[in-house]
Amino acid sequence: MASDIIRIGTRGSQLAKAQASEVRARLMAAHDLPEEAFEIEVISTTGDRILDRPLSEVGGKGLFTKEIEAALIDGRVDIAAHSSKDMATASPEGLEVSAYLPREDVRDAFIGRTAATIDELPHGATIGSASLRRQSLLKRMRPDLKVITFRGNVQSRLRKLEEGQVDATLLALAGLNRMAMQDVATEILEVERFLPAPGQGAICIQNRIGDERVHGLVAAIADPRTTVALTAERAFLAELDGSCRTPIAAHAVLAEDGTVTLHGMILTPDGSRMHETRRTGIAADAEALGRLAGRDVLDAAGPGFFDGWGA
Numbered sequence: 001m002a003s004d005i006i007r008i009g010t011r012g013s014q015l016a017k018a019q020a021s022e023v024r025a026r027l028m029a030a031h032d033l034p035e036e037a038f039e040i041e042v043i044s045t046t047g048d049r050i051l052d053r054p055l056s057e058v059g060g061k062g063l064f065t066k067e068i069e070a071a072l073i074d075g076r077v078d079i080a081a082h083s084s085k086d087m088a089t090a091s092p093e094g095l096e097v098s099a100y101l102p103r104e105d106v107r108d109a110f111i112g113r114t115a116a117t118i119d120e121l122p123h124g125a126t127i128g129s130a131s132l133r134r135q136s137l138l139k140r141m142r143p144d145l146k147v148i149t150f151r152g153n154v155q156s157r158l159r160k161l162e163e164g165q166v167d168a169t170l171l172a173l174a175g176l177n178r179m180a181m182q183d184v185a186t187e188i189l190e191v192e193r194f195l196p197a198p199g200q201g202a203i204c205i206q207n208r209i210g211d212e213r214v215h216g217l218v219a220a221i222a223d224p225r226t227t228v229a230l231t232a233e234r235a236f237l238a239e240l241d242g243s244c245r246t247p248i249a250a251h252a253v254l255a256e257d258g259t260v261t262l263h264g265m266i267l268t269p270d271g272s273r274m275h276e277t278r279r280t281g282i283a284a285d286a287e288a289l290g291r292l293a294g295r296d297v298l299d300a301a302g303p304g305f306f307d308g309w310g311a
């Protein structure tokens with residue numbers, strides 16, 4: 001019956017479509033369903049359309065998710081597949097996150113054209129990145145570099161790099177892995193050296209609250225370890241009221257002994273100031289841990305930290 005088909009809403013980028021296919025493949029495997037039980041619906045988002053301005057100027061989180069969430073609310077799709085990194089900390093009314101999938105590699109990749117590593121970049125080299133976090137961390141490591149805003153999907157950024165507009169760029173290794181493009185990476189940046197964005201590498205699935213059939217299907221493919229880590233990272237982000245204007249980094253890991261450790265960080269966009277914290281607690285307290293970690297860095301930063309560059 002056609003009405004039984006489960007429609008998965010996604011952005012149209014190659015990465016987004018790869019993520020939607022992964023969601024479909026996991027649902028098929030978990031429930032022994034054929035590919036025909038699903039339809040992947042491509043939805044264009046504001047973040048896809050506005051390519052000439054930094055995202056921090058366009059405004060807040062949700063630029064890559066709003067239209068997909070609207071389609072979910074309207075019933076045009078039944079499941080939304082998102083990059084957790086691009087999600088606001090709260091779902092809109094009527095929607096819930098029912099699953100985080102097993103996390104991909106959380107690390108950032110450096111893709112150098114004129115040098116293979118950050119350290120080998122010549123003095124004053126130009127790096128393109130749209131992420132305030134990456135810009136800030138880079139400036140902190142190498143204040144001599146010229147960091148420019150670099151919008152567009154992975155393919156268009158790599159094209160700009162090839163054309164020589166910049167000497168290097170940074171991308172999430174997770175995205176490269178999902179597109180089998182990891183070979184473009186010339187250096188992989190360890191987490192302790194280059195702390196990832198909250199949620200990096202994790203696909204998240206939203207559905208309508210009350211859609212019990214879809215909720216049940218989706219909950220079966222949730223990854224508990226990723227859920228704990230994401231709960232801590234997203235609570236940290238929520239405590240900071242994280243928007244795209246604030247360089248924020250966070251990474252949580254659930255250890256074998258059931259404890260979760262969160263490393264969180266805030267920076268000024270120029271990389272000159274940084275505050276970080278580490279907290280460990282039991283998995284059940286992941287949310288409180290993330291909140292407390294957020295307070296740690298806010299208290300350390302003091303009230304003037306966010307002044308002057310908008311937060």
Ligand SMILES: NCc1[nH]cc(CCC(=O)O)c1CC(=O)O
Pocket residue numbers: 083084085086154170171172173174175199200201202203
């Ligand atoms: N803002 C775009 C975006 N959102 C998620 C990813 C990567 C995949 C992931 O983190 O899961 C990317 C591209 C990138 O940062 O290279």
